[in-house]
Each structure stands twice: as structure tokens, then as C-alpha cells.
Amino acid sequence: MQFDIHQSDPVSLARRGRLTTPHGSMDTPGFTVVGTQATVKGLLPEQLEALGAEAVLCNTYHLYLRPGPELVAAQGGLHRFMGWHGPMFTDSGGYQVFSLGFGLEHGIGKSVGMFPDEDRAGRGGGGRGGAQGKLSRVDDDGVTFTSHIDGSTHRITPEDSIAIQEKLGADVVLVFDEPTSPLHDEAYTRVALERTHRWAERCLAVRRRADQALYGIVQGGAFEGPRQESAAFIGGLPFDGFAIGGSLGTSKAAMHRVLDWSIPSLPSERPRHMLGIGEPEDLFACVERGIDTFDCVAPTRLARHGVLYTPHGKLHITNARYRDDGGPIDPACSCPACSQFSRAYLRHLFVADELLGHVLATMHNLHYILGLMAAIREAIGRAELPRLKAEVLAGLGSATAIGGADDV
Amino acid sequence: MQFDIHQSDPVSLARRGRLTTPHGSMDTPGFTVVGTQATVKGLLPEQLEALGAEAVLCNTYHLYLRPGPELVAAQGGLHRFMGWHGPMFTDSGGYQVFSLGFGLEHGIGKSVGMFPDEDRAGRGGGGRGGAQGKLSRVDDDGVTFTSHIDGSTHRITPEDSIAIQEKLGADVVLVFDEPTSPLHDEAYTRVALERTHRWAERCLAVRRRADQALYGIVQGGAFEGPRQESAAFIGGLPFDGFAIGGSLGTSKAAMHRVLDWSIPSLPSERPRHMLGIGEPEDLFACVERGIDTFDCVAPTRLARHGVLYTPHGKLHITNARYRDDGGPIDPACSCPACSQFSRAYLRHLFVADELLGHVLATMHNLHYILGLMAAIREAIGRAELPRLKAEVLAGLGSATAIGGADDV
Secondary structure, three states, X not given: OEEEEEXXXXXXXXXXXXXXXXXXXXXXXXXXXXXXXXXXXXXOHHHHHHOOOOEEEEOHHHHHHOOOHHXXXXXXXXXXXXXXXXXXXXXXXXXXXXXXXXXXXHOOOOOOOOOOOOOOOOOOOOOOOOOOOOOEEEOOOOEEEEOOXXXXXXXXXXXXXXXXXXXXXXXXXXOOOOOOOOOOOHHHHHHHHHHHHHHHHHHHHHOOOOOOEEEEEEOOOOOHHHHHHHHHHHHOOOOOEEEEOOOOOOOHHHHHHHHHHHHHHOOOOOOEEEOOOOOHHHHHHHHHOOOOEEEEOHHHHHHHOOEEOOOOOOEEOOOHHXXXXXXXXXXXXXXXXXXXXXXXXXXXXXXXXXXXHHHHHHHHHHHHHHHHHHHHHHHHHOOOHHHHHHHHHHHHHHHOOOOOOOOO | XXXXXXXXXXXXXXXXXXXXXXXXXXXXXXXXXXXXXXXXXXXXXXXXXXXXXXXEEEOHHHHHHOOOHHHHHHXXXXXXXXXXXXXXXXXXXXXXXXXXXXXXXXXXXXXXOOOXXXXXXXXXXXXXXXXXXXXXXXXXXXXXXXXXXXXXXXXXXXXXXXXXXXXXXXXXEEOOOOOOOXXXXXXXXXXXXXXXXXXXXXXXXXXXXXXXXXEEEEOOOOOXXXXXXXXXXXXXXXXXXXXXXXXXXXXXXXXXXXXXXHHHHOOOXXXXXXXXXXXXXXXXXXHHOOOOEEEEOHHHXXXXXXXXXXXXXOEEOOOHHHOOOOOOOOOOOOOHHHHHOOHHHHHHHHHOOOHHHHHHHHHHHHHHHHHHHHHHHHHHHOOOHHHHHHHHHHHHHHHOOOOOOOOO
């Protein structure tokens, strides 16, 4: 993998560049579309490409359980299996495995206030994990967990995670780590952090595929000391790139502080990925703080709930006000949904529980986010990022609180 | 509407022609793809076109209840609402409304042995209709029925059905009739038939739109006398075309007899539509007996259950034998599913309950049926229909019993 920085923003840490993988390149800052189970909800790869998608991120936990890494490898790897021939990431499975534990324990999703995370492995698994309701147990060697699909018991170590990801064959793979939740205290966060650091070294030691980039993950919760230590430790290891993971605190300001504590210790010539963040205003905040790539289920998940991005905030298409609204979701949008269909038709599809509603909404939201990323790249190129940010945020207004109830 | 017959088969009643509507034409014999709720499950209109679809049939009962004909009319009609700009049919709602009654009463779908009809209005409505569990009551003026969506009470007369279909704005609309089930006896079938005939005249009397073709429907169950009388009566009225509806008996032979009794009395220069039939071997039997157009939910419904058409019979993609099968559904097929994806991937999508599985399976089955119709047209043109039929049926073998368990 090669990472070239073409331009740096004069007033922030933002940079414009290109990540080149054995399966083509993606411009940065860029958004990797989440295809959890080796598919982006309802879309063909050619439709993703037409929307401007440059990279896809799949989920090691889900693919390990179903259909299994051996099967994917025997089918020629994930690119061939799912028909996506561009750059591809896999996460390590750490977040999903641990959310089986702390998700049930703390009753929360990735970050406080996020849209309810119905795809996370922990959902629906309550009661399978024994007395405390936990579905995963960590020790210094690895994690034992219960499948959310059939209740079977599994164990993954850092070495296993790398072996699984090498079988899946993505271009960018992540170390196996122990993320913490916003409700873990600093003392436990340090315990998990030290384990995460030892696991990072073990992942580096066992990686075999030279055609895969391996990213380290900075943890440390929303605590200044642990985040800085983690960034220094992980940033000092010979990873091909770095990701920011784990708890980002309970507010946007806390997330910004986490980045401000982490980024300075990461080698500036290597790419930086922000795990699980992708709301429009967050993209600006992270890009300004030096993030190069993102992944987030929000555009596709919100779409399936009929929540649609517009330059003026989120639109809930099932709202009765759109019943006979003949206009498109967004008059300025050129996506397949906006160029052919009315809000009234999209609302009908959602109310009637028709698949095409999910497909069109997903296309629209991805078109919006990918278009926003392209605009951000262009703005960096013209040294106009602050102006673009001000324009976009003014359009979104104060109503863009996460959870998006703008038009309700 | 114009109907031109270009060629007649020397050894059967099959004919090749073209139906020209205000929204373009369709070659006949042709298949209208069912888009019950103003959408073909998960597919964009451009994808339908690319698959070779020439016409779509929507459902008056469903669209009457949701989103309502006034809304569709205010949005510019069904073509504009759903983005399908080619020929379009609507059925009259008769079948759905009456299946609320006899479906529950007799516990059956359209024809014995058909794939369970989970889309029919009667499903899930049990118990809402009062003491006998019926959700519809017929009288000589019309039908009172209970919505399967919210239990509200509605009434539709033949005049209402035409008014609704004129608001929806399809190119071909159908008379409101009273279909009977295979379990109705000849006496009741005659009662229903006489009502159907009076209603046919009432529909003709109130139709207003000159840009819509109105088709009469031949009823009479699987009884020789009633079928012949109905064909003679309906065939003698100034309809633009004719459909064969209601019970076709409990075997394929019975269905063939129904056609043999009906077709001779229908004016040969006008088009004939077969309601709800579309299994591969049935297409041949009906085309040979003089049918010009078809509609059937089978290709799309079977697809959603992972049942895929192949020249060698139906393939159940969730079968364990396809778990690591790297080949396409059908090596000879050029559809988007077969040209890009393996059986192993499609099986994974179905097992993981991913939307893309439904989309790809639907594309494949429609590609198969539309391709088969095109082959039938070509064969008529070359006077080789018997040879094509023999080849196709030999491929399908004896395992193509409706319900399709070929590979189980």
C-alpha cells in the first residue's frame, strides 16, 4: 500500500491525498462504505461504483461466523466473493466481540447518542451469556465469546484475527484490540489499553501477507493520559496506518479532544482512519484534525429507517407531511432516487415496507456522504475548507443533533 | 391501444404480435412483470428495462388501500409515480377482494398446488372478518370487504373499480369480476358468473378514458358449460381485449381444458391475457392455446424464497450443497447475478438475510422468464415452437412440478 499526501490545509491538520492498494486507489479524505456481511445493503457493486464509492469495509466478526474465512478464501477472497474489485478494509472483529460484553453490561452502542445500533452483534443476544448476561470474556491471551447467531462458543486471539483477515484478503486489515465503552472508568481503561498494546505487537509479529496493509488502533477512552500514551505507543510501532477506536466520550467536544490528544503522536506520513464515525458535521471535525479515512454505518442504517440526508438536515420520509409531496428528497441531488422519484413515492415504499424504499434511500444517503467527502477534498485543494465547513454547517443548522429529528 | 398479429403458428393457436399502448409497445406473447404495490420487489425501473421487461402489472386492491388512487392521480398517475414509462396493466382488484372471502373459506390460493400465496390480501387477516372469518361479502351491486392492513371496512362496485383504475392511469385495465375458487361448486360458479357478466356490462358503460384499453374477464371455473357461456358472452362485448380468470381447476390438464373451452369464442384479432400464470411449462401450454400476455408473481416471489429458475429445473439456493459452490446459478445465463456472483455468495446472502440476495434472485428469475418469452416469440417466427417446447421441457425434466423441489 502506498499513501501520498498531495496537499495540506494551511489552517488545520487536514490533508488531501491518495491511498493506493493492490485493488486500486481511493482519494483521501475518503469514506469507506460499510458492507458488514460482504454486501452493502441491497446494492450491486456497479451501483456503489456509480455512486462514487471508492472503498468498502467488511466485518471480520460477522464473516468469521458466516460464511467463514475458509469458505471466502476458497472462493478466491472477499473481493471476488462479493464482486467488489476496489480497495477493501476489514475491521478486526474486536469491537463486535467486546460489544457482546460491554454492550449488554452498559446498555449502550458505540458512542453515546448514536442511532440505536441494531446491527451490532450484541443485539438480541440478551440472556445467552450466562449469569451476568455477558456474551464475551476477555483474558490476556484472547476473547471467548458466544455467537449471536446460534449461541455457539468461539475464541479469538490476536493471532486468530490476523489469520482470519488474511484469509478474507482485504487490502487494509486492523489489529485485534480491546475497545472500552464510555462507562468504563480510567482504571479499567488502562488495563484494556495495556492488553491492546501487547496484542498490537502480537498482530505485527504474526502478519504474513505483504499485500495487506496492517493498521494499529489507538485506544484509551476519553481519558487524556491513556489516549496520549496509546497514541505514542501505537504510533511508534511499524504499522502501515493507524485507526482511532474505542470510546470517544459522551459529547462531540470529547471526541475532538480525543483526536487532539492522539493525532500528534502518529507519524504524519502514514494514513489515519476514524472508526465508526461518519455524520456530516463529524467528518469536518475529524478531517480538520488530520483524519484521512472513515467508515460508518450511519448512511446505510439511517436509510433503512427512512432517514435521509439533505443539505438542510435529516428528512424522515415516513413523516405524514411527505404523503403527497411531489418533489424529490433534495432538489439539488442527482442520485437515482432524487432524479426519478418523489418524496410521496418514497414514503409509499417505506409505508408499504417495500425493498425498493431501502435501496433508494441507501443510494441517496451514500451519494450525499460520498459527495460531501469529494467536496471536502476539493475544498482542501483550493484551501477553502473553512468556507465549505461554514456553508455546510449553516445549511444543516442546529437541528443536526445526532439522532436527527430535524423535520419531526 | 393497437394489437397487431405478425405471425401465426401453423400447428397451434400461438401467434406473434405487438401490443402498442400510449406508453410504448410490448411484443407478444409477452410477460408483464408484477409490481403489486407500484414497485417490482427491490428493482429500479432501469434495472427492469435492462432485464428486457416490456410491461408491468400493478394491483388495484393494494394501491386503492395504499397510497390511494387520488394521491397517485395527483402525482401524475402510476407511470410517473413509480418511474415506469412503458406499457402498464392494472388488475381490477376483484381477485384480491374475493380471495379475502374464499381464500379464508377454502384455505387455498389461486390454483391448487401453486406456491403459497403470501402476498394475497387474505393472508394474516384471519379472524378480522366476523363469525365465519370472511373478510368480504358480495351482493349484486358490489363487494364490502375488510382491509388486510388496518381492518377498516371498504366497498367497491364495478363502477368504483373502473374509476379507481382510471385514476391510477394504466394503459390496460380490467373489469371488476367475481372469481371463484376450485372448491366452489358449479351452482355457485354460475351465480358468480352471471354477476360477473352484469358487472362486465356496467364496467363498459362507465369507462371514460379513451387512452385506456379495457379487458373483459372470462370466468366459469373449471366447468365446461359455464366457461363456454362466459367466453361467448364476454367475447361478444366490445372489450379491447380479454383475460382468462378464476379457478383453472386442480391440474394442468384442467387448465388446458379451460383454455380450450374459452379461446374459440374470443375474437381472434383482439389480445388475450392469462391472469396469474407464469411457470415455464405453463407458458408453452397457454401460448399454444392462443394466449398473448401473462402476469405472474412466481418469478419474483420464488426469488425471494431463494428458488431460482434454471434450464434444468428450479434450484434452491439455500440448500447446503451450494455452500461452497463457486459456479454461477446457471453457466449459460447472462443476468447480473450469474455474470458476477457464485452460488456460494448468493447462498450466503440468503442465509444472512441480506437484501441483495432478494434483488439478485429477482433479477435472475425475471431474466429467465423474459428470456424464455423472447425465445418463444422467435420460435413462433421461425415456425419452430414445438421444437423449442420439446427442448425446454426436456431440460426441465419431470421435476418441474409446481412448488419446485428439484434439487432437494
